[in-house]
Amino acid sequence: MAVLELTKENFNATIEGGKTVIIDFWAPWCGPCRAFAPTFEAVSQEFPDVVFAKINTEDEQELGAAFNIRSIPTLMVFREQVVLFAEAGMLPKSALQDIVKKSLELDMVKVHAEIAAQ
16 A cells, blocks of 8 residues: 555544554655655555555644644554554664554553543
8 A cells, every 4th residue: 555645634534534544744854754764665565454644744734733743753653543652763664563563453442441531
């Protein structure tokens, strides 16, 4: 599956679509972002049931601000409209694979219960 470009127009529909969504917040001028892009693309091919998406923080400043993005690249994982993971910086391929696998293994009933208890 190709990596999806997210904008404010398609963001909510993507997050609410029922799949796990991995988002790379990036910018064209960012060297580490460009270096991470092939890893992100490669891992996206390994998980066809997961949506891999990119948000260009230059073009989508409102989305960057909404998620308090201060450093790029920043990776976020959404599942059932819950942010499960958020971290700035490049990740090696194995670390990104582990994050995706662990996100898919989470018991979301338990996660929602913990959120409700807070």
